[in-house]
Structures are given as structure tokens and as C-alpha cells.
Amino acid sequence: MNTSGSTVRGDAKTLSQILRFGITGGSVTLFDWGITTLLMIWVSLSSAEARGIAIACSLFLSWWGHRIVTFAHSKEAHHKDMSAPFLQILRFILTSSVCVAVNWGGFQLLLNAGVGLGPALFCASAAAALLQFVGCKWFVYRR
Numbered sequence: 001m002n003t004s005g006s007t008v009r010g011d012a013k014t015l016s017q018i019l020r021f022g023i024t025g026g027s028v029t030l031f032d033w034g035i036t037t038l039l040m041i042w043v044s045l046s047s048a049e050a051r052g053i054a055i056a057c058s059l060f061l062s063w064w065g066h067r068i069v070t071f072a073h074s075k076e077a078h079h080k081d082m083s084a085p086f087l088q089i090l091r092f093i094l095t096s097s098v099c100v101a102v103n104w105g106g107f108q109l110l111l112n113a114g115v116g117l118g119p120a121l122f123c124a125s126a127a128a129a130l131l132q133f134v135g136c137k138w139f140v141y142r143r
Contacts (some may be wrong), residue, residue, distance in 0.1 A: 014137075017070055021133050024065040032058040063092045063140075071141035088140060095135035103128035 032054050039050035067088070106124035
């Protein structure tokens with residue numbers, strides 16, 4: 001049985017999802033930075049208050065964006081899936097929490113090992129982003 005056609009389609013779908021994941025994630029990151037800055041400057045919130053609000057908003061926006069852009073299914077599957085968004089949000093929060101721990105821990109480990117700030121940020125963030133993509137693809141937005 002020749003499955004090379006399905007493998008090529010699967011590879012193309014995954015590459016498309018990776019591209020959309022980067023665009024969605026990058027957009028949410030810019031939104032997060034903007035909300036944090038606006039809340040600190042215009043509303044005079046402390047950095048902790050501003051980050052808390054921005055992270056909560058960004059978490060929801062990220063879940064929603066990945067749901068409708070990155071891992072969008074057919075309209076029929078999307079509407080069928082709408083019956084259980086609560087469980088999907090819980091899976092997303094769980095996955096995101098693990099990724100934050102990997103990002104934070106990896107960053108600290110690399111800094112303690114003598115790696116420079118820029119490379120430590122990049123490597124820890126890249127590892128967390130890869131883990132987030134895999135978690136979203138096979139755990140959060142699975143069919």
C-alpha cells in the first residue's frame with residue numbers, strides 16, 4: 001500500500017500549521033507586550049498587576065487564535081468542537097503552564113551554566129515554543 005501521498009499531505013499540513021503557529025504566537029506576543037505597556041503607562045498599574053492582566057488576556061487570545069487559525073478544522077468539525085471548549089481551555093492552560101516552566105527553568109539553567117542572556121532567552125523560548133506546538137497539536141486541539 002502506497003502511503004506517500006498521505007505522508008506528503010500530512011507534512012504540508014504540519015508545515016502550514018507551524019507557519020500559522022508562528023504568526024499567531026507572534027501576534028499574541030505583540031498584543032501581550034502592548035497591553036502590559038499600556039496598563040503600566042496609561043493606567044499606572046504596577047508591573048505585576050499589568051503582567052497578570054496581560055497574561056490572562058493573552059492566554060485566552062492565544063487559545064482562541066490557535067483554535068481558529070493554527071489548528072482550524074473544517075467548519076463542521078469546528079462547530080461540533082464548540083460543545084466542549086471548557087475542556088479544551090483546561091488542556092491549553094495545562095500545556096501552557098508546562099511550557100512556562102520549561103521556558104523559565106531552561107532560561108535559569110542556561111544562565112547558571114554561563115550562557116549569555118540573549119542565547120539563553122532564545123534557546124529557552126524556542127524549546128518552550130516547540131513544546132507548545134507539539135502539546136497543542138496532539139493534546140489540546142486533537143480531533
